[in-house]
Amino acid sequence: MGIWTRVIESICTCGGKGEEMSSTGVRLRINDHHVVIDNGIVQVTLSNPEGLLTGLQYNGLDNLLEVLNQPGNRGYWDVVWSALDDSGRKGVFEVINATSFKVIVETEEQVEVSFSRPWDPSLKGKLAPINIDKRFVLLRGSSGFYTYAIYEHLGSEEWQAFSLGETRIAFKLRKDKFHYMAVADDRRRYMPLPDDRLPGRAQPLAFQEAVSLINPVVPEFKGEVDDKYQYTCENRDLMVHGWISHDPPVGFWQITPSNEFRSGGPLKQNLCSHVGPTCLAVFVGAHYAGDDQVPKFGQGEPWKKVFGPVFIYLNSTTCGQDPLTLWDDAKRQTMVEVNSWPYSFPASEDFPKSHERGNVRGRLLVRDRYIQDDEIPGNGAYVGLAPPGDVGSWQRECKDYQFWSEADSSGDFSIKSVRCGEYNLYAWVPGFLGDYRYHLPITITPGCDINVGNLVYEPPREGPTLWEIGIPDRSAAEFHVPDPDPKYVNPLFLNNPKSNFRQYGLWERYGELYPYTDLVFTVGESDYRKDWFYAQVPRRKEDNSYEGTTWQIKFRLENVQRAASYKLRMALAGATLAEVQVRVNDPNKARPLFTTGLIGRDNAIARHGIHGLYWLYNIDVSGSLLVEGENIVYLKQPRNQSPFQGIMYDYLRLEGPA
CATH class of the missing domain: 2.60.120.260 (Galactose-binding domain-like)
Structure with a gap:
């Protein structure tokens, strides 16, 4: 049963895994310091006007977030930024504290609220030079909530040049409850406590963030190494991860149904869940890439991007069920979210709905006369649309949107729900060297369905x-x-x-x-x-x-x-x-x-x-x-x-x- 399973098979709840737990409409309560959204299943408490997640109530737990932390260190959006001028501001970590609160949608079916933090030249050197609008959405019957944000750097000379080293959402869960972590089928386990990393219980190792557990609270962890980078995932696999509590049996999951807003393409690696218990949604970051994956914006360079929505899914078991089955349920819910993308509910006009997007399809073949005379289907090829650039530039692109699909055994591919704009079509094929780029730009317009036909990639080759x-x-x-x-x-x-x-x-x-x-x-x-x-x-x-x-x-x-x-x-x-x-x-x-x-x-x-x-x-x-x-x-x-x-x-x- 494992070292943490002192939590008892007799634990039971009246709730279940589904979203049919309540038909209560969504309610919104606003006071001077907090905004509370409640649908009878989940209750979300946000600080007013900062927009920090201070409370998350579900299935009998008055707060799934770490109550021992300060309210501003439980659930938050953050950025790491550097000025690209002589102001000396480098590597600044900033939790996004909004200054204005607004109700966007308030019905029994949906509540969407906005916490915004505008920037102006008087804030130069103090805050990241971007307007940020954080949104939180709760739907009727939903066992979780959605969050997304709109970032904008205006095209005015007053707007400071800067680089965006990282932006993400972070959730700090209760360490007395959440002990089992899952980031993939082959990477899930009972985890050490955050206390185990403290001096006296851990010995720092040669590389930053890695420790050897020498006197952990739970003796079975003695001699192990804990390092958050051991649990990173590639974007293509980073769809769902999170934690399970046994008492009560509750799961907390971060589901990302699309990678369109993540930088670096399908192979870019990001942090996800690790000892804390911490659960992250990273959108921009230099990990496993370095400065090539840090977007840089010139003075007055216009830029706007929507990060998300991501879904924070909460689930629980019925009587007698193993709480670890919550991972399987989270994976099933992930497919529900993927099939619902692009979501129809976000109220921001910056998030285009399905009818405002377009599709691209075709077939990728490989021609290598030193392997065989006939063209070879691009089986398993990754084919994507990314901003125009050189061959292979997609892996370093980090400002805008990318859309990727995997070709089938015949080389057929379909890239769906692409935002309007101009792109290059890129590809790479496992088993073959190099990168492919289609010679013509592709312009996506609302409702388009572009068939590029048969594309032929000739990988680098001069002789046998x-x-x-x-x-x-x-x-x-x-x-x-x-x-x-x-x-x-x-x-x-x-x-x-x-x-x-x-x-x-x-x-x-x-x-x-x-x-x-x-x-x-x-x-x-x-x-x-x-x-x-x-x-x-x-x-x-x-x-x-x-x-x-x-x-x-x-x-x-x-x-x-x-x-x-x-x-x-x-x-x-x-x-x-x-x-x-x-x-x-x-x-x-x-x-x-x-x-x-x-x-x-x-x-x-x-x-x-x-x-x-x-x-x-x-x-x-x-x-x-x-x-x-x-x-x-x-x-x-x-x-x-x-x-x-x-x-x-x-x-x-x-x-x-x-």
């Missing part, structure tokens, strides 16, 4: 494959991920191939596996699943300093066309203040054949990611550098100021002459 290492899928997951140091284990990820890379400290295992010499991979003999370490990182020396590493790829060529050109394709799944220098058959040559230069700030290695941003390099290798017989490609990563500097490879391929 002489050898390849890995799978071109923008991830290092197929490579060797070592077992964790027994001192730094999170048991959730043991015997879990999908998440084994999430263990703390795996970067240090490289030096233990290769204490004196670096990795050597022999084509035709080595197996990349066992013999290619998942990250090329520095090696710790005996004096605890670090040194750069040089990996070797050994391969034989029977015939070399010395006057021809060969091509080395090097796709990287992530990079953190690192460099790859490529040399062929001479490791000591002063100038490398190729260098990436210093690249990357994704911190994916330290934050237990298996990828960050994607990089693709196409390197010419003169046949004069090669010999008949054994050849060696040297991959040197010389940066060594920190153990977290490194490269994660996605895929390498050497092509012969065309």
Whole structure:
């Protein structure tokens, strides 16, 4: 039953999982300091006029939020921003405290309220230079509430230039109630308490936010590592996550039915739920990408964006049911929300309804004559619409909206409910290198249904494959991920191939596996699943300093066309203040054949990611550098100021002459 299940099978409630618990109309009460919205199932209390969520009543609990916290630290929207001028304001964390309250809709079917915080030049250097309108919506019969916000930077020279490092919604739940967390089917468990991270109960580890639990309240957690980055999710999988209380059996879930307002596309990784108990909805953030994912706005640059709505869903079990089944119910409710998108109820004219949007469909094929003569269906391809830009620019785009779909086994795709505007169509196909961009812009108008027909992607290719290492899928997951140091284990990820890379400290295992010499991979003999370490990182020396590493790829060529050109394709799944220098058959040559230069700030290695941003390099290798017989490609990563500097490879391929 688990270590927290002192909560008893006899616990029962009169409520249930569905939304049929009450037919009471929605009621609104306003006083000098609070606004209360109630539909007979859920009661939401917001501070007036700040718009901070101070109370959430459901299923006999007078407040699901942490009552020990100050009212302003329970449920809130926040931003992290920096001025792009000489004012010196950098990395400012700001909880959005509104200054004006307004009722938008008040009927028995729906209440929508607005808490707004305007900006003007007198606030320069004090608040983020954006108008913010936070909305909260409660519907009749709904077992939860919705929230969204409209951000705006006006096109006037008085409006300060700034960057938006992060914006999100944060919920702090009651630590005496919510002990079981679920972010995915293979990542759900009873969690340590926030108290377990305090001095005396935890030992800080080398990377910020990670601790080893040395004297936890619940002894069974002793020796575990707790780190919120172990629970991050990619946008494509970040639809529902949250917490379960056993007494009473209640679930708190954050459901995001669309990713259109999240930055960075389907592979962007974000925080979600972690010890606190904390539940987040992150819309903009630099995690696993660095400054490339921080939108920057010039002085007077006009911009407006709607974040959300997201749904905060509450559920409970009936008598005799296992409270952990609330996770399954939350997943079912997520599909209800997805099928209801775009919502019809938001009152803001900045949120377009279904009839105000358009659709795009077509079929993506892949043409690679060195694999087969016929065109190959883009099975599983990610096809999306994002603002116009260069090939692959979608992964760094962070100001506007993106719309993505996954192609079926025939390569057919359908991108639905797209906001009006001009886009490029982008795609990438698992199993093939590179990025696709449709050569024509696509303009979405209300009600349009655009069929682009058959699109053909020709991935980078100049000659036949002489050898390849890995799978071109923008991830290092197929490579060797070592077992964790027994001192730094999170048991959730043991015997879990999908998440084994999430263990703390795996970067240090490289030096233990290769204490004196670096990795050597022999084509035709080595197996990349066992013999290619998942990250090329520095090696710790005996004096605890670090040194750069040089990996070797050994391969034989029977015939070399010395006057021809060969091509080395090097796709990287992530990079953190690192460099790859490529040399062929001479490791000591002063100038490398190729260098990436210093690249990357994704911190994916330290934050237990298996990828960050994607990089693709196409390197010419003169046949004069090669010999008949054994050849060696040297991959040197010389940066060594920190153990977290490194490269994660996605895929390498050497092509012969065309």
